[in-house]
Amino acid sequence: MTASASAPRLQLKLLDERMREYLPHYATQGSAGMDLRALLDAPLTLAPGQCELVRTGLAIHIADPALAGMILPRSGLGHKHGIVLGNLVGLIDSDYQGELMISVWNRGTQAFTLEPFERLAQYVLVPVVQAKLELVDMFTDSLRGSSGFGSTGSH
Ligand SMILES: O=c1ccn([C@H]2C[C@H](O)[C@@H](COP(=O)(O)OP(=O)(O)OP(=O)(O)O)O2)c(=O)[nH]1
Ligand SMILES: [Mg+2]
Numbered sequence: 120m121t122a123s124a125s126a127p128r129l130q131l132k133l134l135d136e137r138m139r140e141y142l143p144h145y146a147t148q149g150s151a152g153m154d155l156r157a158l159l160d161a162p163l164t165l166a167p168g169q170c171e172l173v174r175t176g177l178a179i180h181i182a183d184p185a186l187a188g189m190i191l192p193r194s195g196l197g198h199k200h201g202i203v204l205g206n207l208v209g210l211i212d213s214d215y216q217g218e219l220m221i222s223v224w225n226r227g228t229q230a231f232t233l234e235p236f237e238r239l240a241q242y243v244l245v246p247v248v249q250a251k252l253e254l255v256d257m258f259t260d261s262l263r264g265s266s267g268f269g270s271t272g273s274h
Contacts, residue, residue, distance in 0.1 A: 122145060127183065127186060127244065129179050129180065129181055129182070129244070130179070130180045130182070131143075131177060131178070131179050132177070132178040132179075132180070132216075133176065133177065134174075134176045134177060134178055134218050135158055135174075135176035137158065137176065137236075138156070138158060138175070138176035138177060141156050141236055143155060143156075143177070143242060151243055152191065152241030152242055152243040153241060153242050154193065154238040154240070154241050154242075155175050155177070155190065155219065155221060155238065155239065155240045155241060155242050156175065156236045156237060156238050156239065157173045157174075157175070157221070157223075157233050157234075157235065157236060157237050157239045158173070158174040158175055158176035158235075158236070159173065159174075159233065159234070159235040159236070160235065161235065162232050162233065162234050162235065163232065163233045164230055164231070164232045164233075165202070165223065165224075165225035165230065165231050165232075165233065166225065166230050167201075167225055167227055167228050167229065167230065168225065168226075169224075169225050170205040170222060170223065170224040170225070171222075171223055172205075172220050172221070172222055172223075173220065173221045173222075173223050173233070173239065174218060174220060174221075175218060175219040175220065175221060176218070177218065177219050178216055178217060178218050178219065179211070179219060179242070180214075180215070180216045181211065181212075181213040181214075181215070181244070182213060182214075183213055184213045184214075184247065184249060185213075185246060185247055185248070185249075186213055186244055186245070186246060186247060187210060187211060187212065187213060187244075187245050187247045188209075188210075188211030188215075188219075188242055188243070188244055188245075189208055189209065189210060189211065189242070189243045189244075189245055190204065190208065190209030190210075190211065190219070190221060190240050190241070190242055190243075191204075191208060191209075191240065191241050191243055192204055192240060192241075193238065193239065193240060193241055196239065200225075200227055200229075200231050201225055201226045201227020201228070201229075201231070202223060202224070202225055202226075202227070202231055202233075202239065203224055203226050204221065204222050204223065204224060204240065205222030205223065205224035206222045209221065209222065209240075211242075213247070219242070221239060221240045223239060223240075
């Protein structure tokens with residue numbers, strides 16, 4: 120599936136030739152993410168509670184500070200097998216040029232075996248706004264003020 124002509128163009132480096140036939144892509148026209156695959160020499164069994172850093176064999180240089188990458192779990196693996204991310208969400212800086220690494224965490228109660236080149240997470244490109252922080256002594260009052268953590272009730 121090809122993205123639209125106006126899609127941002129990101130440079131992708133192959134760090135391992137085996138990934139050439141598994142380049143990330145949008146599976147459908149409306150897909151929000153591209154699946155990332157595990158670069159493994161052999162199956163990797165994760166015991167319940169185990170967390171391992173898995174290579175992707177890919178580097179993506181986003182370059183534009185108004186964009187970031189996010190690595191998110193795949194819902195099927197997460198829901199059915201408890202395979203999620205050790206950092207919950209991976210945030211990829213626009214100036215990161217290193218290998219995309221996936222922290223895979225078996226939060227389930229059964230061992231799970233990850234096969235080489237299996238799709239284990241997804242990469243989503245998101246817009247980012249970098250803020251300028253201005254130090255002040257007082258805020259202009261808002262309706263909420265400093266109330267939070269359920270202050271508006273449960274209905
Ligand atoms: O799941 C992830 C999360 C991060 N990264 C890479 C890209 C990211 O730009 C860099 C730094 O990530 P982050 O800022 O979240 O980690 P940190 O612990 O703050 O490291 P650093 O001090 O290098 O910023 O690590 C990954 O490859 N996979
Ligand atoms: Mg950081």
